[in-house]
Every structure is written in structure tokens, then in C-alpha cells.
Amino acid sequence: MNNFPDNLRFEIGIYVDEIVKWLTNNLGGFFDALKDGVMWFLLNMQTFLLWIPWYVVVLAVFIIGWRIKSWKSGLCYGIMIFLVGTFGLWNEMMITVA
Known part of the structure; x- marks a missing residue:
């Protein structure tokens, strides 16, 4: 009585598989071109973000937070972003942000 009845199952996976195959x-070709465009954008964004000096990023985050909320x-x-760098995760953070 506590289990959901087996005869009321709707096997949607079969239909999803067929749609994905189609x-x-x-x-x-369209999805390959879309993937290539997105990858180009992300890799260039990553290169740009890793090019920016760390102190400029920390300062920019401080200024944005100050202008939007308060000093x-x-x-x-800004301190939180600085701490990410002290943990040795700066490059990983920039890749994630990209």
C-alpha cells in the first residue's frame, strides 16, 4: 500500500532517446556549429579574465559591491574574492566565471 503501483508507470525515456537520436x-551540423561558437566565446572570455591582474578584479568587485549595496x-x-586567490584557486575561479 505504501509503494507506488508498478502498472501506473510512464516510460518517457524511450521517447526521449528517440527524440535525441532524431x-x-x-x-x-547545427549543434556542432553552435558548440564551436560557444566554445570560442568561452575560451576567449577565459583568456581575457586570466589576463586581468588579480588586484584589478578584487578592486572591481569591491567597487561594484559598494555601488550596488554599500561600502x-x-x-x-572584495575580501572573499581575495581569499579565493589565497586558497590557490584563482585560475579555477576565473575559468568558472568565464
């Missing part, structure tokens, strides 16, 4: 076969919030955000 999309892959008929629109594969206390901006200081808190």
Missing part, C-alpha cells in the same frame, strides 16, 4: 541525425558589502565581497 536531433543528432538531422541537426548534428561594507563591497569590502566583504
